[in-house]
Amino acid sequence: MYLTRFRLNTARSGTRKLLASPQAMHAAVMASFPTLLPSAADRPRVLWRVDRTSRAEVFLHIVSPPKPDLTHLAEQAGWPTQPEWQTHDYTPFLSGLAKGDVWAFRLTANPVHTIRRRPGEPTKPTAHVTPRHQRDWLLRRQDAAGFRVVEKPVEQRRLPEGDEYELVIHNRQRHEFTKRTSKGTVSLVTVTFDGRLEVTDPNALRRTLTMGLGRAKAYGCGLMTLAPVG
Structure with missing residues (x-):
């Protein structure tokens, strides 16, 4: 399992589109997993959540069995020259x-x-x-x-x-x-x-x-x- 955090750039129109629609955000999250087939009945569960901090920062959190690739999100809703996401192995924390x-x-x-x-x-x-x-x-x-x-x-x-x-x-x-x-x-x-x-x-x-x-x-x-x- 992996836990990922991605900072969204709220100044971008792509970010505002994603934040306005849970359906659009879901599609963007699932596009982070090229090996997962959208129609597969046994597709592993992917969870996500958007958080807003007291410093007016907005983060996307994802928990997933495969490791995501958020390059497309960085291009649409982040800082393309400075991709800001961190993915950590969640298993040691869960086991503890x-x-x-x-x-x-x-x-x-x-x-x-x-x-x-x-x-x-x-x-x-x-x-x-x-x-x-x-x-x-x-x-x-x-x-x-x-x-x-x-x-x-x-x-x-x-x-x-x-x-x-x-x-x-x-x-x-x-x-x-x-x-x-x-x-x-x-x-x-x-x-x-x-x-x-x-x-x-x-x-x-x-x-x-x-x-x-x-x-x-x-x-x-x-x-x-x-x-x-x-």
């Missing part, structure tokens, strides 16, 4: 995860639930739109995903309810676009979770980090990354 470890994490996800609007109708995925429901969406999945979100000490909680966890939910976005393979319209709500977690099941967490969490993985959702606390 241990129960009880505490990490800072980031996850951009598509929190949804299935509802039936009228009796007799099929269920339909519907986005969670409130921070409380989005938080609960993550908490319901943490055990199976191999971690638990760290709880705050009671004396550090600013509110009597809703401030129990080391967790911040931000960067809510709504995307709508037409799929290239059909005339259907995709409506997608994404949010970013920043927080701290404790590893409860290293094997399950490795699956989460390499296979993703939740829906809409092709559109920049599901990729969780870890960083040292502090």
Whole structure:
């Protein structure tokens, strides 16, 4: 497995086009793997996520089984004379995860639930739109995903309810676009979770980090990354 980080040049029109469309970004990411056939049913999972930093920098993160070649992205959305991407072997880090470890994490996800609007109708995925429901969406999945979100000490909680966890939910976005393979319209709500977690099941967490969490993985959702606390 490989973890790649690529800095996007926001002054370029190609970058703005990619950032405006999860579908266009997905196509650009998948073009980084010439050995992967787009239509292959057993194609390995490739995860990606766009992050914006406090210094107004924008980074593309990719987790993938094969090593990517981002030359085309550097030409379209980077600095062609100074390609700025780093690819690291992810396997040593994944292998070193241990129960009880505490990490800072980031996850951009598509929190949804299935509802039936009228009796007799099929269920339909519907986005969670409130921070409380989005938080609960993550908490319901943490055990199976191999971690638990760290709880705050009671004396550090600013509110009597809703401030129990080391967790911040931000960067809510709504995307709508037409799929290239059909005339259907995709409506997608994404949010970013920043927080701290404790590893409860290293094997399950490795699956989460390499296979993703939740829906809409092709559109920049599901990729969780870890960083040292502090």
